[in-house]
Amino acid sequence: MKKSLPSSLMVLALVVGCTQIDPPEGYVRDPNNQTYDYKAVSARGHAIGVKRRPNTDKSATLLFWTEAIEHQKCDIDGYKLASKNDIKSAGGLPGVLFNFEFGEGQSKLTYLVALYVTPSNIITIEAAGPTADLTDELASIRQSMESLR
Amino acid sequence: MKRMFAPSNSAVAIVMLGTLCFATSGLGCMSRDEYLRNGLVASKAEVGSIGRQPAAAPYDTSSPRIAQSEEPTRLVSDDTSATDAPGATRIVVYTASLRIVVVEIEASIKHTDAIAKEFNGWVQTISDDSITIRVPADRYELAVAKIESLGRVADRRLQASDVTEEYVDLEARLKNALAVRERLNALLARAEDVKAALEVERELGRIGEEIERIKGKLELLKNRVAFSTITAQFERVYRTTPMPQVTRLPFEWLNELNPNRLLSFR
Numbered sequence: 001m002k003k004s005l006p007s008s009l010m011v012l013a014l015v016v017g018c019t020q021i022d023p024p025e026g027y028v029r030d031p032n033n034q035t036y037d038y039k040a041v042s043a044r045g046h047a048i049g050v051k052r053r054p055n056t057d058k059s060a061t062l063l064f065w066t067e068a069i070e071h072q073k074c075d076i077d078g079y080k081l082a083s084k085n086d087i088k089s090a091g092g093l094p095g096v097l098f099n100f101e102f103g104e105g106q107s108k109l110t111y112l113v114a115l116y117v118t119p120s121n122i123i124t125i126e127a128a129g130p131t132a133d134l135t136d137e138l139a140s141i142r143q144s145m146e147s148l149r
Numbered sequence: 150m151k152r153m154f155a156p157s158n159s160a161v162a163i164v165m166l167g168t169l170c171f172a173t174s175g176l177g178c179m180s181r182d183e184y185l186r187n188g189l190v191a192s193k194a195e196v197g198s199i200g201r202q203p204a205a206a207p208y209d210t211s212s213p214r215i216a217q218s219e220e221p222t223r224l225v226s227d228d229t230s231a232t233d234a235p236g237a238t239r240i241v242v243y244t245a246s247l248r249i250v251v252v253e254i255e256a257s258i259k260h261t262d263a264i265a266k267e268f269n270g271w272v273q274t275i276s277d278d279s280i281t282i283r284v285p286a287d288r289y290e291l292a293v294a295k296i297e298s299l300g301r302v303a304d305r306r307l308q309a310s311d312v313t314e315e316y317v318d319l320e321a322r323l324k325n326a327l328a329v330r331e332r333l334n335a336l337l338a339r340a341e342d343v344k345a346a347l348e349v350e351r352e353l354g355r356i357g358e359e360i361e362r363i364k365g366k367l368e369l370l371k372n373r374v375a376f377s378t379i380t381a382q383f384e385r386v387y388r389t390t391p392m393p394q395v396t397r398l399p400f401e402w403l404n405e406l407n408p409n410r411l412l413s414f415r
Contacts, residue, residue, distance in 0.1 A: 032414060039411075047411045053402050072403040111408040128408035 019050045019123060022147040024140040046129030046137070048144060053122045062117040066096045069115060073100050079111065089116055089148040097142060101131060110134045114145035123148065242310040242370075243289045243377040251300035254278050254383045261381050264295050270376065281380040289377035296381050303384065316370055323363045330356045 023029070023040040027048060033039035036049035066084075073079040079100040087097045095116040103109050107130075114125040125145045127134075134141070251257040254277070261280045262272055268291070270284035284292045293307070333353045340346040 030414065035410065041414065045412070045414075047414075049411050051405070068398055068400065068403060069406065072398065073406065076397060109408060113406060122402075124406065126406065126408070126411050128411050 019052045020149055021048075021050055021125065021144055023048060024127075024137060024144040027144075042129075042137075044129070044133060046127065046134060048125065048127040048141065050123065050125050050148070053124075055117060055120055055122050058119045060117070060122075062094060062096065062115065065115055065117050065122060069098060069113060073098070073111075073113075078102070082110075087114060087142070087146050089146060091149050093118065093148070095146075095148075097145060108132070110138075112138075112141060112145070114148075116148060238313070239311050240313045240316045240374055242312050242373045243286060244308045244310070245289070245293050245377070245379045246304075246306040246308075246382075247293070247296060247302060247380065248304035248382045248384065249297065249300040250303050250384045252385070254385055257299045257381075257383045260299055261296055264292055268292050273378065278384070279380065279382040281378060283376040283378055286375055286377045289379070292377075292379055296379065299381075300383070312370060312374065316367075316374075319363055319367045319370065323360065323367060326356055326360045326363060330360065 019037040021038065024042070027040035027042050027046075030039040030041050030047070033049070036051050039047060039049040041047045070081060070084070074081050079102045081098065082101045083097075083099040085097045085099075087095045089095060093116050095114055098113040098115070100111040100113065101108060102111065109128060110131040112127040116123040116125075125148065127141045127145070129137075249257070258275065258278075258280045261282060262275075265272055265282035265284060268284040268288040270282050270288070270292070273281040273283050275281070282292070297305070330353065333349055333356060337346060337349040337353065340349055
């Protein structure tokens with residue numbers, strides 16, 4: 001009972017709206033951020049941002065929003081889905097990590113989107129930067145995205 | 150006749166020359182019936198025999214295409230005055246103007262070019278969306294059908310222009326001019342004084358030019374008869390049903406998933 005309490009508290013935090021993450025190494029909070037619930041930037045201009053939105057319909061599951069995001073970014077916006085993996089938050093909430101790419105050559109960019117869904121909230125964690133620069137940070141960013149609590 | 154042009158009587162020769170000049174210069178003013186009455190031109194039957202030589206060379210320009218008036222035709226003739234009599238032989242120029250809706254204009258123009266070559270014809274003019282080809286008259290209807298099969302025919306204008314009268318007139322003028330030249334040559338051979346010879350030579354020059362002019366017109370007309378003209382104007386097809394579109398979902402926040410928004414630090 002004692003062991004399950006911290007986990008329960010973390011899931012509860014997600015349900016009520018906490019969107020804390022441990023930023024990737026070398027990232028600091030963006031002092032001017034007004035768009036995201038939390039946003040951090042690297043010294044090279046890469047960024048990671050967390051946003052919580054209300055899930056207006058309880059029947060809109062992780063699967064529904066996963067398909068919706070893939071449709072939006074690939075079919076409408078024209079991004080290439082480089083990979084899509086299941087992830088899990090620090091609180092044990094299942095999620096999906098999208099790795100989108102767009103552009104060519106030196107201007108090729110990587111756009112990562114982690115998606116978590118609860119009956120009342122949709123939490124997205126986005127990270128973006130030039131693909132060439134971001135490759136070395138991918139593991140750190142994924143770790144940060146999974147640190148949601 | 151021989152006595153009239155006695156070498157000693159050059160004055161009489163000049164008077165005769167004047168008469169010949171009058172006769173040749175007035176050819177264009179005479180009607181075809183007058184020619185026929187005077188025996189100066191081939192009769193309708195003779196013209197028909199000229200036209201009925203397709204076996205040797207069906208699209209040889211020397212064999213204008215002849216249509217029998219009793220034969221039913223789906224083509225519209227713009228002039229029937231020369232073919233009122235049943236059984237009269239007609240010389241006809243066929244032209245077609247087509248407007249065709251196609252998927253690919255460029256490919257359709259290439260196909261039409263190939264059709265012209267297939268039927269031993271050629272491309273007369275070509276532009277971005279239209280092409281005019283000439284094909285042997287006996288391949289005309291087949292060529293039109295092939296071009297129409299390239300798409301949906303939006304407009305079709307087929308015309309059969311009866312040029313029998315024009316053809317007969319030109320032939321008559323040529324025959325008459327040749328006869329005049331022959332007589333002038335005979336006159337020149339008998340002229341003894343220089344003045345009379347110069348007069349005849351001047352008239353020979355004029356009649357020679359006239360003959361070349363008539364021959365040119367005849368060749369042009371024969372070419373128009375032997376090779377039909379088909380113009381195809383192509384239009385690109387417009388889809389009547391909308392293209393399948395990618396549907397945007399009614400969740401505005403999906404549009405907020407945007408790296409540019411994330412990488413904006415204002």
